[in-house]
Amino acid sequence: MAKNQVQFQKGISIHQFMKIYGAEVQCQKRLFEMRWPTGYRCPNCSHDKYCQLQSRALFQCNRCHHQASLISGTLFAHSKLSLTVWFLAIYLITQEKNGISALELSRQLGVSYNTAWRVKQKLMQAMKERDDETPLEGYVQIDDAYWGGVKRGIRGRGAKGKRPFVAAVSMNEEGHPIRMCFTAVNGFKKAELTRWAKAHLRPKSLVISDGLACFRGIEDAKSFHYAIVTGGGADCVELPYFKWVNTMISNVKNAIHGTYHAINNKYLPRYLAEFCFKFNRRFDLEKMLEQLIYSSIQTAPMPQRLLRLAEVRW
Known part of the structure; x- marks a missing residue:
């Protein structure tokens, strides 16, 4: 049996990483x-002539005298950690298929x-913002999913404490998954799905869903929608129309349970974004x-108060 070329990529070894x-x-x-x-461009006036202040590690514009550091205005700003620690964290997060917990990350980096x-939350935020910039297109499988909630009692959509999220996977012409987008929502209502579709789907995409009424909101976002009533139950996940979206939901949930064991529902959007970011770029580790x-360079600084807010709307 031929090896899966994506799964058997070499990636970057720790020795290669340390060399670079x-x-x-x-x-x-x-x-x-x-x-x-x-070459350096002043973030204030875009002038390209500057001098370096060695004592303070700053770049000063020769025109407006604006001063900026190498990390100012980026996700690394206001951090006391060296770039070697940041880059090592990025290496560990991107090269680990099922994710790495903050506890394990602290051991590997030698920090608290x-x-x-x-560090983990900031990098996941960068992942989320970048993936949100690229909507799904073409043929898209979509389903409703939930995370968390009580372990006993009512199960499924009626369970308390569950965080709903939309799971969507775009396919190529051969029926293979290309990109996925998992987005936490405030509930499965038509208006909410319309807002989601406008942010995460290109117009005229063909979306296949089950018979849940809220998915009709996708049509209001100028995309085509085809509903297949599955009737629920275990057999519906075996339907070929939803094969890949159900597979991705199962894989992500298993990975979260195995790596993180438990996560706060308000931080769920970032954890989902981590798996989407890595899946969407899996062809080149x-x-x-x-x-x-x-x-991380393109992401604005994230102070503690913003990290704790967690919820980022599209």
Whole structure:
């Protein structure tokens, strides 16, 4: 039997990573090249002439005298951690298929749990913001899903404490999954699904769903919708129309249970985004490392108060 080329990628070994990003000066050089590929530009006036203040590690514009550091305005801003620690965290998160918990991250990085938790949450936020910029298109399988809730008593949609989320997977012409988008929502109502579709679907996409009434809201977002009434029960997950979306839901839930055991419902959007980000870039593990570094450059600073708010609407 032929090996799955995606699963058997070599990725980046820890030895390769340390050779490229093992020193602070190496990380600084790469971050500068990624942030300003054509040379430094003042973030205030875009002037390209500057001087470096060695004593404070700042760039000063020769025109407006605005001062900026290498990490100012990025996700790394206001952090006391070195870039080597940040880059190692990015490496561990992107190269681990099922995710890495904040506790394990703290052990690997040699930092406190609280510090590792903040690093993890910030990087997952960068993942979420980047994936939200690329809507699904073409043929899309969609389903309603839930996370958390009580372990006994009422199960399914009526259970207390469950966090609803939309699970969607786009397919290519051969029927293979290309991208997925898992998004926490405030409930499965028509207006809520319309807002979701406008943010996460390209117009004229063909969306296949079960008979849940709220999915008709997708039509109001200028996408085509075809409902297949499944009747519920275990047999409905075996239908080929929903094969990949149900597979992805199962895989993500199993990975979250196995890696994190339990997560706070208000942080669910970020954890879902982590799996989507890595799934959507699974064809090139080596490139994924730099993609998350670049995403961190494009993400605004996230102080503690914003991390704790957690909820980010589309």
